[in-house]
Amino acid sequence: MLRTKSEKIANVLEAEIRSGSLLDGDALSSESALVERFSVSRSTVRKGLGILAAKGLIRTKVGIGSFVTYGGTVIDSGPGWSLALADAGTRMGTRILTIARQPMELDAPDFSDAEVLAVDRLRFLQDTGRALTLERSRVPWRDDFEPILTQGLQDGSLSRTLEAQRLSPAAGEEWANVLPALGPRDAALMGREPGEPMLHLRRLTRTAAGDVAEYVESLLDPMLFGLHMRF
Structure with missing residues (x-):
């Protein structure tokens, strides 16, 4: 089954969280940094983060x-x-x-x-x-x-x-x-x-x-x- 770019981003970040590379309370890289890291659009990154949020692995607060x-x-x-x-x-x-x-x-x-x-x-x-x-x-x-x-x-x-x-x-x-x-x-x-x-x-x-x-x-x-x- 082919995975979308957003799903691939979510899988990579989820692996880092579950492996301990990213600990509870650690900040993820900014959207801009993730766009550059994965060479994708900002909307693709946001969809990937949305997948992680739906799993309860991250919490995203927009703006203030x-x-x-x-x-x-x-x-x-x-x-x-x-x-x-x-x-x-x-x-x-x-x-x-x-x-x-x-x-x-x-x-x-x-x-x-x-x-x-x-x-x-x-x-x-x-x-x-x-x-x-x-x-x-x-x-x-x-x-x-x-x-x-x-x-x-x-x-x-x-x-x-x-x-x-x-x-x-x-x-x-x-x-x-x-x-x-x-x-x-x-x-x-x-x-x-x-x-x-x-x-x-x-x-x-x-x-x-x-x-x-x-x-x-x-x-x-x-x-x-x-x-x-x-x-």
């Missing part, structure tokens, strides 16, 4: 990148800010508020599924008990999710639960804005005063096939978290 920070430290990560923060050694506790099968009630882009697995979590600093974030995750409902409703999450982690169900994100988008006033219900959950502003993140991830994997809305303490712009 916006990153969530904690205490001024960038904690951007493909699996999500909370996992990156935990990996950095922050001692967090998690309280599961909701695990349910229900209609989709959040306004998520490109999310057409009527029913979802809903998981709401409160994360807090173990040392002080201070609430870090309130997260609402929504996953398109599948019949094999039924045991989760009674057995709970694997090791208390939605990410590990979804991985066990062979549902892994390959790409995604994230949006950030400021919620001007925290509502009474969310304020009570976070131990805050109603009306406080919060950092509001929305995150949509997709599988390699392009289907929605998970949608998450997070409210973060703006005194602890911010945004870092990279040019």
Whole structure:
């Protein structure tokens, strides 16, 4: 079977990644450098990088990148800010508020599924008990999710639960804005005063096939978290 130039580029770079020549977190060469290296067009290089992104081997950020920070430290990560923060050694506790099968009630882009697995979590600093974030995750409902409703999450982690169900994100988008006033219900959950502003993140991830994997809305303490712009 003949391979396209894009597939050949992807195969070469994938071999370098899997062999350890390119380590996790290493930057790939620029598009211009790859164009020169492989003697192909820029569009061919981009298609090759797209193949790697679909496999979850690379993450490409075009133009200006916006990153969530904690205490001024960038904690951007493909699996999500909370996992990156935990990996950095922050001692967090998690309280599961909701695990349910229900209609989709959040306004998520490109999310057409009527029913979802809903998981709401409160994360807090173990040392002080201070609430870090309130997260609402929504996953398109599948019949094999039924045991989760009674057995709970694997090791208390939605990410590990979804991985066990062979549902892994390959790409995604994230949006950030400021919620001007925290509502009474969310304020009570976070131990805050109603009306406080919060950092509001929305995150949509997709599988390699392009289907929605998970949608998450997070409210973060703006005194602890911010945004870092990279040019």
